[in-house]
Amino acid sequence: MTTLGLIGLGRIGAFHTDTLMNLPGLDGLLITDERPDIVKQIATKYGATPVDSVDALFASGVDGIVVAAATPAHASLTLAAVERGLPTFCEKPVASTATESAKVAEAIARNGVPVQIGYQRRFDAAFAAAKVAVDSGALGHLTTVRSTTMDPAPPPLDYIKGSGGIFRDCAVHDFDTVRWITGQEAVEVYATGTVQGDPLFTEYGDVDTAAVVVRFDGGALGVISNARYNGRGYDCRLEVHGFDDTVVAGWDQGVPVRNMDPENSGPSGFPVGQPHNFFMDRFTEAFRTELAGFVEVVKGGPVLGATVADAVEVAWIAEAAAESLRRGAPVTIKEVRES
Template sequence: MTTLGVIGLGRIGAFHTETLSTLDGLDGLVITDERSEVAEAVAAKHGAKYVSTVEELLSSGVDGVVVAAATPAHAELTLAAVERGIPTFCEKPIAATAAESARLAAVVLKSGVPVQVGYQRRFDVAFAAAKRAVDDGSLGALHTVRSTTMDPAPPPMDYIKGSGGIFRDCAVHDFDVLNWITGQRAVEVYATGTVQGDPLFAEYDDVDTAAVIVTFDGGALGLVSAARYNARGYDCRLEVHGFDDSVAAGWDQGVPLRNTDPRFTSPEDFPAGPAHHFFMDRFTEAFRAELAAFVGVTKGEAIPGATVTDAVEVAWLAEAATESLRRGAPVRLEEVRNA
């Protein structure tokens, strides 16, 4: 019998609860949220047990915990579970800052309690195939990796205000993919961005459109493109270029692009659509595979996805990109790590 707890039932927490409720190998769910009416409704819908506090959930005998609460609570909730020896799945980021992430990771690693971090793109079949192509050497030495994330519309401005900015909130998925795909260590970041939409982005020291160049110690260059306005749909693509071959992920029939080649005009031509609407429909199966893998982690299997060590490296990249945008100049990773 395996029982998981879910802390936080906002957009991603409710989505995870729905996914978990249909997984093989999982026998029960215990859920909690500060909004009791929301938690009770989710519990009734998915046959989960509702408890009113985090303490009650952690003391209920669960075999693992999914932390899906608001970002500022991630570190505290993860530590609370780890202190009880409970394997934990924490949505990104693991903490509000890179320095705090590093401190949390040190505690987790010392404890020996497994903590998996929510970077679901690693579980997408196309992204995983691209990673295998890199690892088997068929691409040769890598020279360029391009990662794109474009949302159909920005989240509410109240969310943007406390998000930490586009690099900490949105582009972290791209940074994780770059690190994971290349297997190299980032040494320098140059970031730029503009505000072309809601002027509140500027008031909150954020941008709605950004580009980043990451230089890795093996010589590869990572190129990130992130935007909050892409009305055609949710665009998430990866290109990996080596000296011997190139591969791409995300070029499926739902890619939200209008092909201007006049030779592709009929409905069944590429891309046939419908366009991906949001990250949850784009990565439904990846989220499912990721959470199924975490069930295995609670049973003693190795973490197959992102670890706290991986999450810390992503956090430093986000920190460096944020600082680079502020300065208008490249920033070396060692600068932010030693600040």
């Protein structure tokens, strides 16, 4: 019998509740949130077991923990679970800053309890196939990796205010993807951005449109583009270029783009499927595979997704991108590590 406890029932926590309740390898799910009415509502909707508090959840005898609370609570909740010997799945990021993430990673390493970080693109079938192609050597020496994340609309501005900005709450998925795909470590980052929508982005020291170039120690260049406004739908694509071959992921029938070449598109130029609405419908199966993998971690299996060490490296890239935007100049990973 394997039972999990889930903490935090916002957008992603409610989504994970639905996913977990439909996993055949899980026997029970206890859920909690600081809002009792939401706990009751989600428990009733999905058939999970409501719990009054985090302390009560930890004391309930669950076998593992899923942390889906707001970012500022990730570090403390993850450490609390690890201290109790509970394998933990924590949504990205592991902490609010790279420095704090590194400290959390050290504490977890000393403890030895397995922790998986939520970077679900690693479990998408097309992204995973691209990784296999790279690792097989079929592409030859890698030159450029392009990763795109375009949201159809910004998240609530209250979320933006506390999220750490576009590089820490959105582009981190791209940073994790390009680092994972290449198998190389970031050396230098150059980021730029603009505000073309709500002026509150400027007040929060953020941008709604961004581009980042990451130079890796093996010579590959990561080219990342992000936007908060992409009205056609959720656009998430990957291109991996090598001396011998190129592979792409994300060009499915729901990609929200039009092909303007009349010889290679339908009458409208759009793919035949409905455009992806948001990351949850684009990566539904990837989330399912990711959480099913975590259930196996709880049962004693290895962490096959992103580790805490991976999350720390991604956090340093995000930190460098934010500093590069502020300076208007390239920033090395070494600089932000030593600052």
